[in-house]
Each structure stands twice: as structure tokens, then as C-alpha cells.
Amino acid sequence: MEQTVPSICRNCLAYCPILVTVKDGRAMKVAGDPQAPAFDAYTCPKGRALPAQHNDPQRVLRCLRRTPQGGFAEIASGDAVAEVARRVQAILAAHGPRAIAMYTGTGPVSHPAGANIARAWMRAIGSRMIFSAATIDKPAEYTSVALHGNWVAGLQTFETSDTWIIVGANPVISKSNGAPLNNPGMRLKQACERGMKMIVIDPRRTETARRAHVHLQARPGEDPAILAGLIHIIIEEKLVDEGFVRVNAQGLDALKQAVADYTPAYVAERAGVPVAHLLEAARSFGRGKRGGVVCSTGPSFSTHSNLSYYLALCLNTLCGRWAREGERAPYPNVLLPAFTPKAQPYAPYAVKSDTPMRVLDLHENASGMPTAALADEILLGGAGQVKALFCLGGNPVLAWPDQQKAEQAMRELELLVVLDYRLTATAQFAHYVIPPPLSLEVAGSSQKVESLKYSGVSRGYAFAWAQHTPAVVPTPAGADLMDDAGFFFHLAQQMKLQLEWINLRGQGPNLESPTERVALDMTRMPSTEELIELSCNNSRVPLDEVKKHPHGHVWDIDVLVTPRDADCTARLELGAPIMMQELRQIRAQDAWSPRADLAHPFLMVCRRANHLMNSVGQSLPLLNDTQETPASMHPADLSTLGIAPGALATVRSAHAAIQVRMAADESLRPGVISLVHGFGGSIAQGGERAASVNRLLNMQERDPISGIPRMSAVPVAVERAPSPG
Numbered sequence: 001m002e003q004t005v006p007s008i009c010r011n012c013l014a015y016c017p018i019l020v021t022v023k024d025g026r027a028m029k030v031a032g033d034p035q036a037p038a039f040d041a042y043t044c045p046k047g048r049a050l051p052a053q054h055n056d057p058q059r060v061l062r063c064l065r066r067t068p069q070g071g072f073a074e075i076a077s078g079d080a081v082a083e084v085a086r087r088v089q090a091i092l093a094a095h096g097p098r099a100i101a102m103y104t105g106t107g108p109v110s111h112p113a114g115a116n117i118a119r120a121w122m123r124a125i126g127s128r129m130i131f132s133a134a135t136i137d138k139p140a141e142y143t144s145v146a147l148h149g150n151w152v153a154g155l156q157t158f159e160t161s162d163t164w165i166i167v168g169a170n171p172v173i174s175k176s177n178g179a180p181l182n183n184p185g186m187r188l189k190q191a192c193e194r195g196m197k198m199i200v201i202d203p204r205r206t207e208t209a210r211r212a213h214v215h216l217q218a219r220p221g222e223d224p225a226i227l228a229g230l231i232h233i234i235i236e237e238k239l240v241d242e243g244f245v246r247v248n249a250q251g252l253d254a255l256k257q258a259v260a261d262y263t264p265a266y267v268a269e270r271a272g273v274p275v276a277h278l279l280e281a282a283r284s285f286g287r288g289k290r291g292g293v294v295c296s297t298g299p300s301f302s303t304h305s306n307l308s309y310y311l312a313l314c315l316n317t318l319c320g321r322w323a324r325e326g327e328r329a330p331y332p333n334v335l336l337p338a339f340t341p342k343a344q345p346y347a348p349y350a351v352k353s354d355t356p357m358r359v360l361d362l363h364e365n366a367s368g369m370p371t372a373a374l375a376d377e378i379l380l381g382g383a384g385q386v387k388a389l390f391c392l393g394g395n396p397v398l399a400w401p402d403q404q405k406a407e408q409a410m411r412e413l414e415l416l417v418v419l420d421y422r423l424t425a426t427a428q429f430a431h432y433v434i435p436p437p438l439s440l441e442v443a444g445s446s447q448k449v450e451s452l453k454y455s456g457v458s459r460g461y462a463f464a465w466a467q468h469t470p471a472v473v474p475t476p477a478g479a480d481l482m483d484d485a486g487f488f489f490h491l492a493q494q495m496k497l498q499l500e501w502i503n504l505r506g507q508g509p510n511l512e513s514p515t516e517r518v519a520l521d522m523t524r525m526p527s528t529e530e531l532i533e534l535s536c537n538n539s540r541v542p543l544d545e546v547k548k549h550p551h552g553h554v555w556d557i558d559v560l561v562t563p564r565d566a567d568c569t570a571r572l573e574l575g576a577p578i579m580m581q582e583l584r585q586i587r588a589q590d591a592w593s594p595r596a597d598l599a600h601p602f603l604m605v606c607r608r609a610n611h612l613m614n615s616v617g618q619s620l621p622l623l624n625d626t627q628e629t630p631a632s633m634h635p636a637d638l639s640t641l642g643i644a645p646g647a648l649a650t651v652r653s654a655h656a657a658i659q660v661r662m663a664a665d666e667s668l669r670p671g672v673i674s675l676v677h678g679f680g681g682s683i684a685q686g687g688e689r690a691a692s693v694n695r696l697l698n699m700q701e702r703d704p705i706s707g708i709p710r711m712s713a714v715p716v717a718v719e720r721a722p723s724p725g
């Protein structure tokens with residue numbers, strides 16, 4: 001029997017509403033849902049490949065355990081949990097809780113409850129060694145807010161703005177920050193048609209940049225200088241919203257001084273963009289009535305990311321781009337609790353915590369524990385050494401900077417438990433692989449997307465959309481799967497631990513509504529539906545009401561932004577001393593000499609591909625037919641190098657070399673090579689051809705707070721690959 005049912009694609013954080021055609025208990029087809037409001041039946045290739053992903057013959061359907069010979073043998077899920085519990089207890093007894101670490105990657109995007117229960121388990125054993133992909137993604141989203149403060153009612157929205165600055169993001173492909181996630185290409189087109197002046201800073205003329213009023217096709221890594229330059233012009237040309245700044249901010253004088261030397265002429269030369277474009281960008285933003293500046297992985301990866309993100313927040317504050325008293329609240333919450341969207345700041349807070357790493361002088365910080373340093377932490381012997389790692393929906397061997405070190409760390413672990421449905425580059429080093437059911441096999445809700453606003457500014461949907469989906473297909477016959485939540489719950493049961501579920505609504509100490517703590521009944525594993533109910537406790541719209549709209553619904557939540565409290569003393573900080581100091585340091589740098597490094601004359605940047613989600617999708621023939629890392633350069637550079645489009649090339653950083661398949665791309669700034677991240681396999685699997693971008697990186701140059709190393713604007717040499725044989 002064939003049936004078409006509504007659901008939600010949970011492969012990325014756009015959470016598009018979909019229609020799934022189900023035949024004999026198998027997903028056959030996925031299409032956009034025309035009955036869903038506000039999405040235009042949009043899907044991308046990854047969403048349409050959900051059936052291929054679910055029915056993938058290579059999918060892991062039973063738990064695996066490493067054999068003494070180095071292969072894998074199947075093990076019943078209950079036995080796997082019991083064995084892992086025993087091994088964890090032995091490690092705890094010998095080395096204490098710090099020896100147990102957890103890494104959550106992007107996998108939990110599709111089952112948010114898993115990471116919540118996993119963290120509860122880590123709290124129960126007393127380990128603070130909780131790492132996530134956030135600190136190798138956009139850690140500055142958190143650190144910048146800690147340094148600058150945030151705004152209770154949120155940023156003005158893209159949908160209501162007449163100007164917008166996008167720094168190093170390509171939302172048309174990646175559904176990333178700042179631009180609407182629902183069919184972003186269409187939303188950008190509509191915005192430009194209604195006259196929005198969009199400014200895009202990107203070394204590549206991306207699908208997004210093609211719509212820009214001004215495209216600053218700058219040299220990668222110069223975002224701090226460019227943003228300082230825009231601030232300089234906005235201050236010089238008196239485009240600051242002085243009334244707003246007087247009431248809500250402090251530190252303007254310090255900022256003015258620190259950007260004084262970032263003149264248009266200096267910035268233009270340094271970043272390699274025309275002065276006229278810089279002036280036009282600053283003027284369109286400053287003279288617009290509403291707008292916002294958002295940053296993404298481009299500035300995050302190319303060093304000084306705290307500063308880039310911080311200056312973006314300062315631009316928002318200088319121009320008063322926060323939702324103002326009396327306007328409709330932009331992020332009113334549907335499946336999150338109602339709150340009062342006040343026109344006032346959340347105060348800045350401490351950016352570093354007192355939990356230290358043992359390596360690289362790093363600490364837990366506003367963005368979490370520094371993941372980029374976890375391999376070093378695992379490899380460094382002595383008291384506190386990490387002996388066990390739980391890897392929950394992540395792929396360290398392809399995602400962590402310095403692939404060699406990541407692989408070495410995976411081998412060194414006494415216990416590596418990988419929760420994943422694929423035998424990934426990381427899973428091959430695991431002692432246990434625990435496969436979860438996939439998204440269409442479990443219930444879900446859109447709440448995760450709403451809570452994106454707690455990690456940065458302007459994220460998620462600015463309209464009150466919500467949807468719930470039941471499981472729409474059964475798990476495959478003969479499978480013995482365990483979802484992430486179930487695994488940690490059963491582990492806790494085995495270890496006789498009490499778990500506490502926490503609903504946290506906010507960022508750092510700034511909470512939108514009170515934290516809810518619920519002691520779980522440890523005698524029975526709650527169902528996925530029960531966990532969704534728990535996470536939707538006190539939601540503005542009851543979950544049962546949301547369930548009445550299987551295609552999703554946009555609620556008319558007409559909540560207005562309320563005035564600033566009379567006793568509010570919080571102020572947005574424009575002159576945080578460490579940021580001002582970094583601005584001065586960058587200005588004092590000699591930016592030109594390193595460019596004369598003849599051994600590494602090109603700058604490597606990375607990007608995401610429309611058909612892949614980080615390392616996911618590579619092995620699905622429907623999405624990908626090559627095992628070679630796609631790279632591109634400007635045709636003029638290729639012809640100088642004597643590399644034919646389509647040929648193999650070697651990319652060499654100061655650290656290592658990899659092979660890539662080269663394409664010509666006229667939209668790329670000359671001098672830049674762009675690689676797709678997430679590609680390749682482990683070094684153990686494939687030598688030279690296992691070309692993860694992360695082979696090229698190391699920890700030498702890293703952010704002092706988040707620890708993210710230079711992952712973009714990496715100096716490299718590019719050569720014709722030696723011909724085989």
C-alpha cells in the first residue's frame with residue numbers, strides 16, 4: 001500500500017516540511033509539502049535523498065563491537081550497553097570523571113533529546129568534559145555575545161529590513177545565519193525585488209553574493225579590518241543612531257579611538273576591495289531604516305573570529321538594529337515558553353570559565369569546551385588524561401582540525417563509543433558502534449529551530465511556525481537500533497544513576513524564562529514522544545494544538561516589544577578592552593610581508609556543498625559520484641599553474657599536503673582556492689586520496705578563547721599532481 005504523509009526533514013536546521021511517500025513500510029520519495037505555510041514546497045537534494053539515506057544498504061542496523069583481530073562483530077544492543085557500562089565504571093574508578101569525555105556533532109540536529117540526555121548522563125557521572133561541534137563551527141557566536149551583550153527582543157529581521165550585511169555565509173546553499181531558512185534563494189530574490197540593499201563579504205561570488213547590492217569580494221581573513229572600516233565610515237559620516245546608543249550602550253569613545261586608523265583607504269588596500277565599494281556598503285547600511293549584520297563560518301574560520309563577530313554586533317548597536325519598543329516581536333516562541341520581549345539589553349558576561357584544559361592554555365568558555373584541543377588532551381598523558389570518548393552524531397576524523405592528530409587520538413583511546421548509523425571515518429576506530437533510528441523513523445518537532453536564537457543573534461525563523469511529526473516509517477526489519485537518548489538512559493540505568501532533564505531557555509546567565517529541572521523516572525525509558533512533551537513544557541502554544549496541524553502552521557502571535565524596564569541597568573558594550581586591544585594589534589600588524597611567502601602563495605578557504613551535509617551524503621550514489629575532494633580556483637590562476645580544469649592537483653600547507661580534483665571557477669577571487677569540507681576518508685583508509693581539508697590544518701595559530709584554529713585563509717601552495725605511475 002502506498003501512502004503520502006507529511007513530516008519534517010531534519011537533515012539540516014532548516015527543518016523543511018516535507019511529504020513522504022511510504023510503500024510497504026519504506027520511504028520511497030520525499031518532496032516539499034505544498035500545504036505547508038511559507039515554505040513554497042521547497043526542498044534541497046539532501047532532503048529528497050532521505051529515502052536513499054534510510055534504505056542505504058550500507059547502513060549499520062545492529063550494534064557493533066571491535067574484535068581482538070581489529071574487525072567488528074555484531075552485539076545485541078542490551079549487551080553493548082552492559083559492556084560499555086562496565087568499562088566506564090572501571091575507567092571512572094581508576095582515573096575519575098575527567099577521563100570520560102563526550103563530543104556531540106551535528107547528528108543530534110535530527111534528535112535533539114539525545115544530546116540532552118547524554119549531557120544529563122555526563123552530569124550524573126560528574127564530568128565536565130562535554131565538547132561539541134560549536135567550538136569548531138562558530139564559537140564566536142557565543143563569545144561575542146558574552147563580550148557585547150545581546151538584546152532581549154532580538155535583532156530586527158531580514159524580512160522587515162531594507163539593508164543587510166552577510167559576512168562569510170552562503171545561506172542559499174547552507175541555510176545559515178541571518179537570512180530566512182525557508183527557501184532562502186526565493187526569500188533573497190523577493191527581498192532584493194522589494195529594494196533591500198544587501199551587502200555580502202565573501203571571496204567568492206556565491207549564489208548569495210549574486211543578489212548583493214555591494215559584493216565585497218575581499219581577501220579572506222580581512223573581515224575584522226573590513227568591519228572596523230565600516231564602523232569608521234559610519235562614525236565619520238554621522239550615521240550612528242545616537243539616541244539609541246546613549247540609552248542602551250557604553251564604550252563608544254573607546255571604539256571610536258580603536259577604529260580611527262581603519263580609514264577607507266587603508267582597509268580597501270589591505271582587504272583588496274575598491275574604496276568606493278566600502279563607502280557604498282557603509283552608507284547603504286547606515287542610511288537604511290532597518291537591517292542587521294550577521295556573520296557565519298567565513299569569518300569564524302579565518303582567525304580573529306571573536307573580533308569579527310563582536311564588530312558585527314557593534315554595527316548593529318551603532319545603527320540601532322535591534323527590535324524596538326512597540327514593534328511586533330520577531331521571535332515570539334511557539335513551542336518554547338512565552339516571554340516578555342523587552343526593548344533592552346542582556347548584559348555582557350564572563351567569556352572564560354574556570355574549568356581549564358590541560359593543553360594549549362585553553363579553558364571552557366562562553367562557547368563551551370574547546371573541541372579543537374580535545375585530540376591534544378587525549379594524547380597528553382598524566383593525571384586527568386581523557387581515556388574514553390562518546391561520539392554522538394559526529395565525525396572527528398573528518399571534522400576536527402589536524403586530521404592526523406585526530407586519528408592518532410582516536411587510536412589512543414581506551415574506549416571509543418560512536419553513536420552513528422554509518423561506519424564513518426571515525427567509527428572504524430570505535431570499540432562500539434551504536435546505530436540510531438533515522439529521522440523518518442522517529443517523532444520530531446520544530447522546537448530545535450526556535451531555540452537557535454539562544455546561540456547567537458538572528459537565527460531560526462522570525463515567524464511563528466511550528467510543526468510536529470510522528471514517526472512516518474518503521475525501523476527496518478531485523479534492526480536492533482538504539483537512539484542516542486535510549487543509549488545514555490540505559491547506560492544510566494546500568495550504572496544506577498539518576499538523570500535530570502533540563503530545559504534551559506537562554507544564553508549564558510541571560511535566561512529568557514526560568515530553567516526547568518525534571519528528575520527522570522529511572523525505572524522506564526521515556527518514549528521519544530514523551531521527551532518531546534518534556535521539552536515543550538510550558539510552550540506558548542500547547543504541543544497538542546501544534547499536533548492538530550500535521551502540515552505545520554504559522555500562528556498569529558501578535559506580541560509587541562515592551563519598553564525598557566525602569567530599573568534596567570544593562571548596557572551593550574562597544575568598547576570591550578580585549579577587543580579594542582585586538583583591533584590595535586591587527587592595525588599594527590604588517591599585513592603585507594606574509595603575502596610574500598612564495599612557498600605558500602594561495603589562500604585556502606572552504607565551503608559547503610548543496611548535496612552534502614558536512615561528511616554526510618558522500619557515500620550515497622544519488623548525491624555523490626566521486627571520492628575526490630572538489631576544489632576550485634580562478635581560471636587565470638589555473639592557467640598560470642598549468643593545471644587543466646578537471647585535473648588532479650596537490651594542495652600543500654605548511655603542515656601537510658592533499659590531493660584534490662580541480663575545477664575552474666570564475667566567481668572566485670584570484671589567489672584563493674576553495675575546497676569542500678567534509679570530504680574524504682581517514683588517512684588509514686586512503687592515504688593521499690583521503691583528502692580531508694583538515695589534513696592541512698594544525699593548532700599553531702588559534703583563538704585564545706575558543707581555541708578554534710585557522711581553518712580558512714590558510715596559506716597553501718597548489719601544484720599539478722604528479723601523474724600516476
Ligand SMILES: Nc1nc2c(c(=O)[nH]1)N[C@H]1C(S)=C(S)[C@@H](COP(=O)(O)OP(=O)(O)OC[C@H]3O[C@@H](n4cnc5c(=O)[nH]c(N)nc54)[C@H](O)[C@@H]3O)O[C@H]1N2
Pocket residue numbers: 104105106107108110111133134136137138297392393394395396398399400401419420421422424436437438439484606607613614615616677678693694697711
Ligand atoms: N576544515 C574544516 N573543518 C570543519 C569545517 C569546515 O568547513 N572546514 N566545518 C566545521 C563545522 S561548521 C562543523 S558543524 C563540524 C561538523 O562536525 P561533525 O558533526 O563532527 O561532522 P558531521 O560530518 O556533521 O558528522 C555528523 C555525523 O552524525 C551522524 N548522524 C546523522 N544523524 C544522526 C542521528 O540521528 N544520530 C546519530 N547518533 N548520528 C547521526 C552522521 O552520519 C555523521 O557521521 O565540522 C567542522 N570542521
Ligand SMILES: Nc1nc2c(c(=O)[nH]1)N[C@H]1C(S)=C(S)[C@@H](COP(=O)(O)OP(=O)(O)OC[C@H]3O[C@@H](n4cnc5c(=O)[nH]c(N)nc54)[C@H](O)[C@@H]3O)O[C@H]1N2
Pocket residue numbers: 012106137167168169170171173174175176177201202203204206219220221222223296297298299302605606607608609610611612613614615674678712713
Ligand atoms: N548544503 C549544506 N548545508 C549546510 C551544511 C552542509 O554541509 N551542506 N552544513 C551546515 C553547517 S554545520 C553549518 S555551520 C552551516 C554553515 O553555513 P555557511 O557559513 O553559510 O557556510 P558556507 O556555505 O560554506 O559559506 C561560507 C562562506 O564563507 C566564505 N569565506 C571563506 N573564508 C572567508 C573569509 O575569510 N571571510 C569571508 N567574509 N568569507 C569567507 C566562503 O567562500 C563561503 O562562501 O551550513 C549548514 N548547512
Ligand code: SF4
Pocket residue numbers: 009010011012013014015016042043044045046047048175
Ligand atoms: S534544506 Fe534540505 S536538508 Fe535542510 S531541511 Fe530542507 S530539505 Fe532538509
Ligand SMILES: [Mo]
Pocket residue numbers: 133137138
Ligand atoms: Mo557547522
